[in-house]
Amino acid sequence: MKGKLMMLLACLFMGASMVTAQTSKVTGLVISAEDSEPVIGASVAVKGVPTLGAITDIDGKFVIENLPSSAKTLR
Secondary structure (H helix, E strand, C coil): CHHHHHHHHHHHHHHHHHHHCCEEEEEEECECCCCCCECCCCEEEECCEEEEEEECCCCCEEEEEEEECCCCCEC
């Protein structure tokens, strides 16, 4: 019985760590195609997740955290 309980607890801890590892962070830079200058205030969104996105800063940089592993495309 004690061995089964230990195995169950080990599986629960492993499962919890796998769930937390399924999100990531993406960073990027948005530049203009015309003059290669950073684009300030551009909206960057995750396709299919309307509540997840970011706005570029004064240097054209953005950071999106807690990105689900299913997200593949930014707009």
